[in-house]
Amino acid sequence: INAEYMGENTQLVDKELIATLQVLTKNKILITEGAEEGIFSPEQEISLNYEFKSPHRKVSLHTSAPPKDIADESTMKLVSVDRKHAIQAAIVRVMKARKSLPHQQLIAEVLAQLRTGFKPTVPDIKKNIDSLIDKEYIERADDAPNVYNYLA
Numbered sequence: 001i002n003a004e005y006m007g008e009n010t011q012l013v014d015k016e017l018i019a020t021l022q023v024l025t026k027n028k029i030l031i032t033e034g035a036e037e038g039i040f041s042p043e044q045e046i047s048l049n050y051e052f053k054s055p056h057r058k059v060s061l062h063t064s065a066p067p068k069d070i071a072d073e074s075t076m077k078l079v080s081v082d083r084k085h086a087i088q089a090a091i092v093r094v095m096k097a098r099k100s101l102p103h104q105q106l107i108a109e110v111l112a113q114l115r116t117g118f119k120p121t122v123p124d125i126k127k128n129i130d131s132l133i134d135k136e137y138i139e140r141a142d143d144a145p146n147v148y149n150y151l152a
Helices: 003-010 014-026 070-098 103-114 122-134
Strands: 030-032 046-048 100-102 138-140 147-150
Touching (some): 003 014, 070 103, 070 122, 070 138, 100 103, 103 122, 122 138
Antiparallel strands (some): 100 147, 138 147
């Protein structure tokens, strides 16, 4: 049987078919004749390895993860921008309600507010605090450097 025939009869997309064939040849279930292992052309002959034996009752066939698409990268960028805005909004809400807060308490309250949507990391919160200081939404207290004041 050749790879083209298998693709037509299984109705798998080329990428999925090649990934499946690679896994089956790597585990010596299928035998490819006259080509490098893992490289398939439509005319390449593939046969079943009747000599295949496994010491296990179950044979584990894991396909490799598909490569990341460009759409995934743009989606991740959009998610990170949305999360940045959510973190900044939570910081402003907390500071607007409290007017003045120490650093640790601000981080704890922001984490408490955002725990239902996602769990931001402390460095992300710190970056957004610095960003809001630059935008003049909050400021560091003059008498205590680890206390923030809300600016109206």
